Amino acid sequence: MTTDVHSLREFKMPDVGEGLTEAEILTWYVKPGDTVTDGQVVCEVETAKAAVELPIPFTGVVEALHFPAGATVDVGTSIIAVAVAGAAPAPAAAPAAAPAPAAEPEPERREVLVGYGPRTGSAQRRARRTNGAGAAVAAPAPVAAPAPAPVAAPAPVAAPAPVAAPVPAVAEGERPLAKPPVRKLAKDLGIDLRTVVPTGPNGVITREDVHAAANTAAEAVVEPVAAPAAPAAEPVAVALPVPTAAGDVRVPVKGVRKATAQAMVASAFTAPHVTEFVQVDVTRTMKLVRKLKESGELGAGVRVSPLLLVAKALLTAVKRHPEVNASWDEAAQEIVVRGAVNLGIAAATPRGLIVPNIKDAGSRTLPQLAVALGDLVETARQGKTSPADMSGGSITITNVGVFGVDTGTPILNPGEAAILAFGAVRELPWVHKGKVVPRQVTTLALSFDHRLVDGELGSKVLADTAAVLEHPKRLITWG
Template identity: 55%
Template structure:
């Protein structure tokens, strides 16, 4: 006899209330194993792949890609005992005791990282052999699935609202950047058939559909009026979380920004030497690597920038460690993954950690845990050719350093004008925690370390 269970959207990060369904990895009828990845979701922090805690057969998907679902909402139903209906009918069944006939509660224990909530389900009371033969009959099993689901979960006989159907009878396969492009261009992925291996929809497929020359299914009428020359994109996921965080920071922490322009020619020359050394062979050393090391060293001399204001307790919390945030632009928007205990790392270890961090972020694989509990952040606008900026402090921190572009600039050296590699720095800090003196000293220390890396041996 089939045993149905519903898989709810679980809390993959502390405080998560909702998530967007990005892509299903299964469809009704698929047999799955324990801990198999079944769905990819986008939370307010990152894209996360969810495994299923049971083995069985998928019977129904309740939501489709693009929908926003609240935590705790069932997103699929599966049969965890698909072979039960095939049990020999001739086997005698002993009389069930009243205790056995009463619905027994079973707790769905969440996997590690799924939060603390438990979903309680109820097993269906035993039925007569006649009822068993009906549910095991293949043509009729589908027609009575909703009734079985109600019995399984102890729901009332009142008809429930039908789950959202999957358009076109399938779930479109596309990577998150392609889904974002489709949203931006107003293209319905359900109306496309992917040209890549396995039917995956590519960026080219979306562009062709936008130009009216692709797709094997009729495209639904767009809700956007082409004559308006405007398009509206729902604020979801990372963009929604970033907006809320920036507003909170801007209106709760009194920001002060200071600027410093420095000659980093010695740093760039030192970088070339490291690239040729055996120890750094194959290691990507960038100006950001030097900045990360400088921030960690300077924070030890000015611990205020690595502290945080606790409004509820009316305390300043000083951190004896540096969890360094690195602002990264990704297809989903701005995220700030952290290098844990960056102050304990060597320059080479920092270089390796930063390379892994940025690659993971661009692939959309950064976990929510890797973006929590930072102490100070670096943002690098220089990669876009921008000289400097006035960054907003990340909530839960007190300072953020901005790196500008390194440019060949006329510079006075020993009374003569020479062409040098020049960099502009800016530091935004929370004036409740960091006074002008501490902010200036920290920025000056970072500048001195970047202007001449040899200064590090004096710290």
């Protein structure tokens, strides 16, 4: 009689990439009725950073798949139900006592990830007032009675005013606590910071507080004519995607592409970009690349390319000027000079542009750097780059030369101080030893965050990178 005892276990979408809030299910590897074992991969999902395979943490039979392939699911939401055999008689005890159903929601709320979970709130809160046992069942009826009243209640919209009134927890004459960006946001939205309820530490007003105040104000002023500001912003956003002509194709922006778009906008309008350019005679570097390929000195099967020597040249320049390997701490208003150089390499993949990085690249020898670079590129092409490989970068190289492009003004990878664009190598007339002769020339462009890197430092890093590429022997003398 107890041999068929089993329980239903729910597997929730985990946070597979450092604080991400959602992921798209790309492929299911199981279906209802399949038997799964602890550690078996059941699906592949795409986050804003990479595609990741998810293993199930228990053994049993698949009862249901809650979402189809292609669905975007919030972190903390159950995606698959599995019937687990040999469970404790807890389910049997449930039918014995009627309260069991009441206790049912509890496990749902317990198993959540930090920061995320089932979106249930108001229903549970009402239950606290039902200390009157069965009277609580009758309570909903009275709630229905006032229903008509609330319809009239909106008329006295004066009620919202008190909502803002308690906020002046700021004493008369005192200045509300908020960071400059938050103050600017409030100004743009027309929100008086003295009317905003602070939820940040030590009474600091956050961006979320300002948005909440703006939403409350918009709702309270929907009827009055004073609300045109909110509707005005709404139509503009909705009107843009409306026109669709024959032959147009709409591509949903999600996953890696969505994250890239958001990151680039944030970077472009947060960090003050400065870009400098230099043309370099890389004839000697190209000769060295050919020699290393032919000799196999770096190891069997190791791929040698001009990008490898550009990476080594940049790392040499960073070693001479470590202040460029830094990031900006907005909260603390500090510059953080990194101890290790995590070198990012921008890679175009079917899912969009990603920037995986080589950890502690500055401490690697040329052969070690060649192996790491080859592995990084191959993994990216296969779409198997992990979120960990794309976090913690400190400086980046983007190789636009492979597309035949001479140069560009690269946008910084968020959180980094500099990015180097490596252009196409072309044979051009060049003055060499007093004569105009054909030489192999490229253009380098270095963009940097002017809060962290001033013109002198940026120029030195770019000039040293160019100098190493012009005379590769400096890899030894400067290394």
